[in-house]
Amino acid sequence: MAESMKYPEHMVFGLDIGTRSIVGSVGYMERNKFNVVAHFVKEHDTRSMLDGQIHDIIKVGESIKLVKKELEIQIGRTLNEVCIAAAGRVLKTNTVDVEVNRGDDSAINSEEIYSLDLLGIEKAYENIRHEYPDIEFYCVGYSVVKYYMNGYVINNLEGHKARKIGATVLATFLPNEVVEGLYSAVALADLQVANLTLEPIAAINVAIPEHFRLLNIALVDVGAGTSDISITKDGSIIAYGMIPHAGDEITESILSKCLVDFKTAEKIKVSSMKNRGVSFKDIMGISHKLMPDDIREMYADTVDSMSKEIAEKIIELNGGKTVSAVFVVGGGGKAYGFTGGLAKYLSLPEERVALRGEEVLGDVNFIVEGVKKDPLLVTPIGICMNFYNQKNNFIFVHINDQRIKLYDNDRLTVVDAAMQIGYPNEALFPRRGKELTYILNGKVKMQRGILGEAAVITINGKDANINSKIIKNDVIVIKDSTIGADAVLNIENLPEYKSSIIFTVNDVPITCPKFVSVNGELVTASYSIQNDDKIEILDYYSVSQIMQFMDIDIIGKDIYVNGHKALLDEPVYSGFTVEIKDTDYLRDEAAIDKNIVSDIHSTNEYDTTENITNTPTNIANPNIENTIVTVNVNGQTVLLQNKPKYIFVDILDFYPFDTSNMGGRNLVMKINGNTADFTDSVKEGDIIDLYWEK
Numbered sequence: 001m002a003e004s005m006k007y008p009e010h011m012v013f014g015l016d017i018g019t020r021s022i023v024g025s026v027g028y029m030e031r032n033k034f035n036v037v038a039h040f041v042k043e044h045d046t047r048s049m050l051d052g053q054i055h056d057i058i059k060v061g062e063s064i065k066l067v068k069k070e071l072e073i074q075i076g077r078t079l080n081e082v083c084i085a086a087a088g089r090v091l092k093t094n095t096v097d098v099e100v101n102r103g104d105d106s107a108i109n110s111e112e113i114y115s116l117d118l119l120g121i122e123k124a125y126e127n128i129r130h131e132y133p134d135i136e137f138y139c140v141g142y143s144v145v146k147y148y149m150n151g152y153v154i155n156n157l158e159g160h161k162a163r164k165i166g167a168t169v170l171a172t173f174l175p176n177e178v179v180e181g182l183y184s185a186v187a188l189a190d191l192q193v194a195n196l197t198l199e200p201i202a203a204i205n206v207a208i209p210e211h212f213r214l215l216n217i218a219l220v221d222v223g224a225g226t227s228d229i230s231i232t233k234d235g236s237i238i239a240y241g242m243i244p245h246a247g248d249e250i251t252e253s254i255l256s257k258c259l260v261d262f263k264t265a266e267k268i269k270v271s272s273m274k275n276r277g278v279s280f281k282d283i284m285g286i287s288h289k290l291m292p293d294d295i296r297e298m299y300a301d302t303v304d305s306m307s308k309e310i311a312e313k314i315i316e317l318n319g320g321k322t323v324s325a326v327f328v329v330g331g332g333g334k335a336y337g338f339t340g341g342l343a344k345y346l347s348l349p350e351e352r353v354a355l356r357g358e359e360v361l362g363d364v365n366f367i368v369e370g371v372k373k374d375p376l377l378v379t380p381i382g383i384c385m386n387f388y389n390q391k392n393n394f395i396f397v398h399i400n401d402q403r404i405k406l407y408d409n410d411r412l413t414v415v416d417a418a419m420q421i422g423y424p425n426e427a428l429f430p431r432r433g434k435e436l437t438y439i440l441n442g443k444v445k446m447q448r449g450i451l452g453e454a455a456v457i458t459i460n461g462k463d464a465n466i467n468s469k470i471i472k473n474d475v476i477v478i479k480d481s482t483i484g485a486d487a488v489l490n491i492e493n494l495p496e497y498k499s500s501i502i503f504t505v506n507d508v509p510i511t512c513p514k515f516v517s518v519n520g521e522l523v524t525a526s527y528s529i530q531n532d533d534k535i536e537i538l539d540y541y542s543v544s545q546i547m548q549f550m551d552i553d554i555i556g557k558d559i560y561v562n563g564h565k566a567l568l569d570e571p572v573y574s575g576f577t578v579e580i581k582d583t584d585y586l587r588d589e590a591a592i593d594k595n596i597v598s599d600i601h602s603t604n605e606y607d608t609t610e611n612i613t614n615t616p617t618n619i620a621n622p623n624i625e626n627t628i629v630t631v632n633v634n635g636q637t638v639l640l641q642n643k644p645k646y647i648f649v650d651i652l653d654f655y656p657f658d659t660s661n662m663g664g665r666n667l668v669m670k671i672n673g674n675t676a677d678f679t680d681s682v683k684e685g686d687i688i689d690l691y692w693e694k
Contacts, residue, residue, distance in 0.1 A: 023067075024040050036368055036384075083384060084196055085201075093240060098119045098166060108161070116157075150164050201237065226245070231314070253302040303335050326354075327355075329379065361378070361381065414459070438530075505578045513679070515545075562577055651688060669690055
């Protein structure tokens, strides 16, 4: 009891449950230095663990109980809570390529990029589930290796304009059974889990301090059964990986060549690492003595093959390129030739690949006697120290009445929880109605549907969104996003239609709407475009169409376009000048102009704003019922009569206004204060302005 009083009230118990042994450490943090007050290593009596995964929960639980008891003796206290780590070797990673056709060249926003990322994670998750259909997985994290814009690599999509975007996404998953197995084994030793992290993270927290993580560095933890790999870049861990070759494989190569049991082969291997010779007897009872160089030669091929495979995995995880440096921890990494082989296959200088042991444990003080700072201790100490930075743990939250477990990387948001329960990605984001595709003047066009509303999200009853951070025990409710209305587009809303055709006829500017045909038939401006419609918009009138539009009889007329005599089918484009003259030449030119203008203002039933499908040869029908309309022109009351309906040009039949002589630089025409054209409709009570602008 007196011994226990030397230490603070609260200490951390960390447990590294490995393939060959269980390592327990107890300590406390003081002045940014971790003090180890108790330490104990227990090798497994049986093969209760293989490749870092628990196979016999009861046997492992018994070993944990023994380690716990030994540590309690050392510190004179009872231990109730423990920090553990899930092996990085059980992580599953999957790299996928995803692509989205956007349909237009609008600017890419952050929502689309996030949706693209999620599409990649979902695809990776489906691949993992397809490969392991009977295992439940959790996404631990992901990184985007590359983004693509119209097929080309781009660092940042946001703000660019593209019809097609894509990404290469690397996602990492952890099997649920691994976590449950660890929890069960610990429970058998009467312990509760205070903190759970991943072994690669525990190791990296010691071996690669945060201020180094801006660099592209790989950490390789060479254990007994597997070699775990993690990679840092831009301040965070971006990838994990594993190969099933490590220290035991080196031991096995010695075992087969020396004809000894595993324990003796391990002893021979360790002696070579300590640069000492060793004496032993093989299974035939024959005595042997080997020098370090002899032993190293036995396993040289194994080490070379292992370092080559690890290097290839590092390059794969790092997006197809080498890293800037490699840190090696774990006992297997001390094998002669391993770091040199890694450097060779990664095309790095040898000094860029180094064992990390005593130098990275500088902030660790071993109060307990008989423990030497070594790469073997990096992961166990990292597990303890991770307790003080509880950013990596498993938490429980409720989402839509489901209780789920999430790996807490300190960046958990609503979307992580949604993804965990398989919530459809499209149900989170606003959804557009159906798009409308049509062909305009030979080119395929698309009108996007209306955007719906985003999913309605609450956390603990308060409004939230997909990017809202979540913590343990949060209650999340998500209601599906909505689908917006289908795309609707009328002819009159087409930019190509909105501009009118304006030409001058006998010094009078005439504004005409464009002719529009859909699937070969003329339509009105209010026509609603349908999918696959073939639309043609003409930007000219023929001479005959102008005459028909103005209700002028072609007989007895000569028509001149831009000064030359024109044929009836000659096209007249905006800005062209048209002159119409009587062929009998009995009247002087001024009288001709005045009569022609009068003709322009004559009876005309054809109204382009109402019915452009009518053939433009309609003239006033004396059998149609006449309407009397009263309007105000320049402050005077004017009575319009003898027609069923009226357009602006009809006013000139009832109000004295000389259009043959320009009284200013521009003719102003307004209806109720709004600029008007000759063809605009005129109704009862309209206020008309008609004058030459000086």
